[in-house]
Amino acid sequence: MPDYVRPVLPGRVFVDEHGAPIEYGRRWGDDSPPDEAYSRTGNLERFAGLHTVALALIEWLRASFDVEVDEGADAEADLLLQPTDMVRAVRLTPASAQCAPLTFVLTGFPGVFLHAGMLHDFHFPACGCDACDEDPSALVDDFEWTVRMVVAGHYHETAGSPRGGWHGFRLDEPGVGSRAGQGQTIELPPGVLEAALERMPAGGRWRAWPERTESAPGG
Template sequence: MRDNGPMEGCEQYSHATDPSRYAVLHDAADQLLDELTDRFMVERREAKKPLAEGPLVRTVRLIPRSPAAAPLSIAFTEFPSLMMRFGRWYDLSLPQCGCDACDEDPVELIGEMRTQIEALAEGGLWERVHRSVGGSVAQARLIGEEFEASQEIVLSLAESRAARREGFAAAVQWAPWVRRP
């Protein structure tokens, strides 16, 4: 996971007076993970193994029983914030910055988390690798009800080869998660 977590890259004002206001993100993520585990056929794995560099509390992975469905990983950081990975390349950090100037609303961030994870579970994630002048680029697109986002990252030669071996040269639409009976 690319480390684009709290307070990184905020050039205006990098001071966070009360980062504890984001602690509700941890509670909301735990509640959502419980709901998803109850609703869908997924395996839940918890570990202290980090998804990225930085002070992490723990990482939770939901791995759908269907290999055609995209996995979800959520890293809980000490800030407190969340760093999420959907499928292979789609990343989401909440808050994106966390500083006083950005003043991200925790309630809105919880809504954003729920919206994007619901889009993932419904099969709205597309990923592919394509070649460009500067090398290979991984593209990820997440589409949900009244929501659409896309991301691109440049891959190393080894990452590009691995992705192509795993079938990402053509666009891959991850399947919806299978609901529990």
């Protein structure tokens, strides 16, 4: 199986209105962002590398694992919240039903929406406004880690009652780190929870993706 190799991303220094380099992720230091920063989205091109990384991840997954690949509006429909500026949507469905599918939706922002399993979307960047001060390098790390955890079988989803319960996720790399989140099932689009309960594995843990073999048909 070929190893994933991050593509080379061009380095670029962005400056503020005074000509000083912006240190994204540490821009505001210990101070609160100014009020106007919450409605401002400057230097959006700093997120363009997410598209480059997404395409590299898609090609690595296609080459390395036994998956079916679908593109277009049907794939975009996997998202719980669909963007208005889709550039490309690619769904990768492993051959085993015990493995979580992944759908990559590249947006014109630029950014990437990643739908994992049945009930969760991950957004890169999560917001993109100047106040949130998201570091592009850290976003790429987080994006790649999230994909790797799903593919390696370190992804759990849980769901409660359609009439007012909770649904949750957990990504867990033993000895390294974890992330978890939850939301109310009543906020899910109609039919999503019912489909998820039929599809999700017992106990909620998705299995590791099967690797491609010479006999695998390919996507």
